[in-house]
Amino acid sequence: MAFLKRTATLLTTAAAMVGTSLTVAAPASAAAPWKCATSSRSIDNPSTWIGSDDWNFKMTVCAAHGGSTAYAKVTITWDGPVLTSGADDRTIFDDAEVRYTVYKSVPGTDPAVKSQTVGQKFEDKLEDSDRWGNYNNSFASDTFAASVGSTKAYAGGIIRLDFDGDGRSYQTLRFTLTPLA
Numbered sequence: 298m299a300f301l302k303r304t305a306t307l308l309t310t311a312a313a314m315v316g317t318s319l320t321v322a323a324p325a326s327a328a329a330p331w332k333c334a335t336s337s338r339s340i341d342n343p344s345t346w347i348g349s350d351d352w353n354f355k356m357t358v359c360a361a362h363g364g365s366t367a368y369a370k371v372t373i374t375w376d377g378p379v380l381t382s383g384a385d386d387r388t389i390f391d392d393a394e395v396r397y398t399v400y401k402s403v404p405g406t407d408p409a410v411k412s413q414t415v416g417q418k419f420e421d422k423l424e425d426s427d428r429w430g431n432y433n434n435s436f437a438s439d440t441f442a443a444s445v446g447s448t449k450a451y452a453g454g455i456i457r458l459d460f461d462g463d464g465r466s467y468q469t470l471r472f473t474l475t476p477l478a
């Protein structure tokens with residue numbers, strides 16, 4: 298009886314821990330290794346600076362598949378411009394987001410199974426410079442899980458940027474898709 302009671306307590310604790318976070322730590326099994334792709338994309342900062350003021354992004358997007366569940370996550374690093382508007386300028390972007398998606402590999406068009414979009418948290422990172430106004434930084438996403446059955450899956454990531462004051466809306470950077478997982 299004492300054993301049963303302790304088991305119940307542990308289950309309750311585990312359920313409580315799951316309840317506190319939507320984040321999935323990692324693929325459950327070593328049999329489901331991450332399949333990753335790293336690629337780089339650049340975009341011009343719409344300022345009048347005559348030199349290079351590109352934002353140079355490097356994204357690693359990863360997918361894994363264990364049992365009937367696929368997982369996805371992204372990490373991004375960037376070498377951004379040095380801006381004369383100064384440090385931590387919150388007006389560079391009207392909006393910015395990173396979106397990463399799990400797709401199923403099927404005949405015909407591959408359906409998106411699940412996406413996660415990070416908006417303000419990513420924009421805050423982009424607009425967080427060092428004290429000299431150099432906009433280099435990085436971002437690491439949560440891992441999310443998607444139900445895909447036994448069908449092969451893969452993941453992709455995009456960045457959407459709406460620069461302030463450039464007279465245009467979102468520009469989209471599409472990064473290389475992962476291998477099948």
Ligand SMILES: [Ca+2]
Pocket residue numbers: 341342343344345346350
């Ligand atoms: Ca420029």
Ligand SMILES: [Ca+2]
Pocket residue numbers: 387388389390391392420424
């Ligand atoms: Ca902003």
Ligand SMILES: [Ca+2]
Pocket residue numbers: 391459460461462463464465466467
């Ligand atoms: Ca704009």
